[in-house]
Amino acid sequence: MDEVSVTKLTFSHGPGVAPSLVDISLNLPTGSRTILIGANGAGKSTLLQILAGKRLITANGADVRIKGKDVFREYPHGVTFLGTEWYDYISSSPKNASLRASASRAMNPVVRGDIVVSQFLDSVGGYRYKERRDRLLDILDVDLDWHMHAISDGERRRVQLVMGLMQAFDVLLLDEVTVDLDVLVRDDLLKFLKEDSESRGATIIYATHIYDGLNDFPTHIAHMRLGAFVTQPTPWSSSHATAVATFGARTLYDVALQWLKDDRDFRRNLEKSGRKARGARIDVVPSDSETFYKKYDYAH
Template identity: 70%
Template structure:
């Protein structure tokens, strides 16, 4: 992939490296030399273990994190995401539901109107039906899953061109999630809209993506590749996509264990000989009253 063909992709990244502490060159980068391009109208699933860098990548594409490294080129719809951010891009992440503003005592109908719902009445009403949202709900008195549905109505009621989704279906029940993904697939096909979606839930997703990608420790093990892969079979009750994702995540864990043998900090139970095993000694050790 070259810079010259960047304009042929709806989402494009070249040599993207990102550190949460940009001036600490010794720190491990969260993303390392990420280069890829996604065509207009594609629907791509980002697959990887927790900490693989999926959320960081989506946040950078959404313009929420500043890049300082020379040579990095990140574009959506042909425009630099930091210098001339394009219109028509929607990012929906998990942090929204924790915002105290959206947990206040405001009626859902008033909330949606305050963010322009009245301008998108047809799509808004369709999404209200798909996501089974009650306009008379009070935002402070509903569950996290119901609040997530309101977020999705708010984010999707405008006609987006590029949709960046970070685990936002995790709170939805199976029926609502299936109806939403059916809507998103049709919307993408009808309007040529592009979707990049990070998820850990693969049930019922086989027919959704046009591409899938595998991230591990901040890099692409497999860049976005056309789906379905030839020769992949269903195993028992597991779909083809679920089978591929499970195999990739097992490989990730094996790879991490090998790195831990080479000195990388390990996870899980550790043998701390300095922690007492009997309760009386343990509580004496942590008695701070003296």
């Protein structure tokens, strides 16, 4: 049985809105580590949020399962989702109802308030996972005496990762969560996650735009464009010869770069056929805002 299985998934964020995901199907084996590659807006985050049970699907025929269980009706234990917002993780933990309510507020007082990191981790059950928590504290170079309101975004992100990873997972869904980390901490974290996956058979799906240092991490890579898979999750080898034979490029970075260039060319061809174009607008008639602000521009 595949650890993650999706069949005929189409999803729209609202009635009358164009689908963000179109006829998605995938099957990932236990212990796999899949990198999702695609431009901004390709649907990577939406797919991960659906796998995490955070968005309800209503389309007929869609089936989304993790560990053989429907993610909306019998959500399986052992699934961790980590995204750029703190409440992404907190809301997935039913034991943290009061913390969830606070962290969902706009100003997010829990993670930006004057609370010491050691107390914060204890408040979310860190004492229950002491051995793994302490290893992550060392890997992520976290000071237990930091005050949450007085540290940088990167340091706060490290605390989030300790919180999210200190309980062992069976399936880990990562959405751009390493974006604030310096290169050394990120490298140490990826080594830990790879070792964790190999030793326990844990499955990881990771959406990122940072490909440096990832060449040896994935077992599979996949390419998403405009809500669909261009390339289904395909086995990846860090061997240059194998990578060239399979994907036409030597490294994961080169593969991602080529795929993203293809995405841009594809979109621009659609724009020539009538799709709304991006970039500068060359209008003969100035916009209302341009006309207004020119009238009161005293810079010259």
